[in-house]
Amino acid sequence: MSIKVRYFASLKESVGRSEQCLEITGLLTVADVWRVANPDKTMPDNTLAAVNMDYVALTDAVEDGDEVAFFPPVTGG
């Protein structure tokens, strides 16, 4: 399946890219998407995740065509 992965703010800087497309097979969770996209980098403890622009748990499953985003705690307002 095809997954679009996006990164924001300090996490974007630390992984060195803002987005990437993954072509993967089998059922995956959000945490699995990180591991496939960043095999040499452990996800920071405070990382938040969203699928199709809604917050999700790292254990949630992803589906073909999903946009998965990883980012640090938000600091707006």
Place this chain on the structure above:
Amino acid sequence: MRIKICAEPFEPWHEVQAYQQSAISMAGKFGATSIFIGTMRDFNDGDDIQGMTLEHYPGMTEKQLEKIVAEAMQQWPVLDALIVHRVGDILPNEPIVLVAVWTSHRGDAFDASRYIMEALKSRAPFWKKELLASQTERWLLKNTDGYL
């Protein structure tokens, strides 16, 4: 309801006045308007701050803010609400965020606007990067608790 993300400076009082005049369905119905404006300071954590860049997640920002306002409308009898938020490069003394809520009575306006503002701080995908007077940059790691 209106959610507006601005890449340029905005004038919050003008935004409130213009939106209220355009929202003719609540004319004569509202008795209370609660307005919160967040403005950029020139200091933070003991340092002088020269400027700031606000990044956001286009699309998710609007989606989350619409959800937050919808939640407030379920909990309080809100007639209408307006959120304006800056992104991009910001200077001290410029407004960052405006939350305006119109209700029939003041208690609901205070409570709903507080709810929206605190939910925005913890859930809307914005990130601040400060430029210190020393010319170094740093990401804000978290927002302070508004109830402390």
